[in-house]
Amino acid sequence: MATTTHDTMILSILLKEPSYGYEISKEIKTITDGKYVIKETTLYSAFTRMEKNGYIESFVASQDLEGNGKKRTYYRITDAGRDFYKDKCAEWELTKDVVEKFITK
Amino acid sequence: MATTTHDTMILSILLKEPSYGYEISKEIKTITDGKYVIKETTLYSAFTRMEKNGYIESFVASQDLEGNGKKRTYYRITDAGRDFYKDKCAEWELTKDVVEKFITK
DNA sequence: ATGAAGTACTACGACAGACATAGTATGACA
DNA sequence: TGTCATACTATGTCTGTCGTAGTACTTCAT
Numbered sequence: 382m383a384t385t386t387h388d389t390m391i392l393s394i395l396l397k398e399p400s401y402g403y404e405i406s407k408e409i410k411t412i413t414d415g416k417y418v419i420k421e422t423t424l425y426s427a428f429t430r431m432e433k434n435g436y437i438e439s440f441v442a443s444q445d446l447e448g449n450g451k452k453r454t455y456y457r458i459t460d461a462g463r464d465f466y467k468d469k470c471a472e473w474e475l476t477k478d479v480v481e482k483f484i485t486k
Numbered sequence: 487m488a489t490t491t492h493d494t495m496i497l498s499i500l501l502k503e504p505s506y507g508y509e510i511s512k513e514i515k516t517i518t519d520g521k522y523v524i525k526e527t528t529l530y531s532a533f534t535r536m537e538k539n540g541y542i543e544s545f546v547a548s549q550d551l552e553g554n555g556k557k558r559t560y561y562r563i564t565d566a567g568r569d570f571y572k573d574k575c576a577e578w579e580l581t582k583d584v585v586e587k588f589i590t591k
Numbered sequence: 592a593t594g595a596a597g598t599a600c601t602a603c604g605a606c607a608g609a610c611a612t613a614g615t616a617t618g619a620c621a
Numbered sequence: 622t623g624t625c626a627t628a629c630t631a632t633g634t635c636t637g638t639c640g641t642a643g644t645a646c647t648t649c650a651t
Binding site for chain 2: 386389390393412416466467470473474475476477478479480482483484485486
């Protein structure tokens, strides 16, 4: 049961629009009502891995259109990433079914 | 999200009665309607780890009371194991809540 | 009686994801 | 001018999973 859900979380956020590390980490926190906070190193190494696997693409951009503010590395989900996300969702449903058999509430 | 559910599965089986490798692996398969099959090495290394952590205890016994049949290493859940199992169940509920926010069915 | 299939493991090594620790650098704001 | 928030990178360790391989005993059909 290798349930690497980090990729799923990140990709689900990128489905809406491109984003970058700091913002994604904030979003994960707010989406989960503070129940989960992703570690920085975990997040950034997920970016590297997923870009290598072709699930996301990076591009550098400034905070605003005039090129002011900090430069950030944004990530955009690819078609392969969307497929991967779908697979991950299906895998999750299966994992859930399986694990639930062994859980006592 | 380090959801090592193997320990949870194994412990939930040992809650009922002591058991051993081969039998547990069969049970996991039948309980999940064949949806999940644990790898032998994963199972046996989980035994070692959990015994080291005090969640299970091992004892060697024969197939029947007369001492006939193969000798097997049985495992019995400990009190610490029961606590650990409860914690794991609670952790699972939390993980489920968290992950579900990022899943599209 | 012999061989194949099922049972019951152990040993070893490789790999990947998570994360601790640490450091760099810029921008905002008081 | 300094502190805090932002936005990362580098490095190394640890742990769980699993591939591969091998051992040994039991059961059962031929």
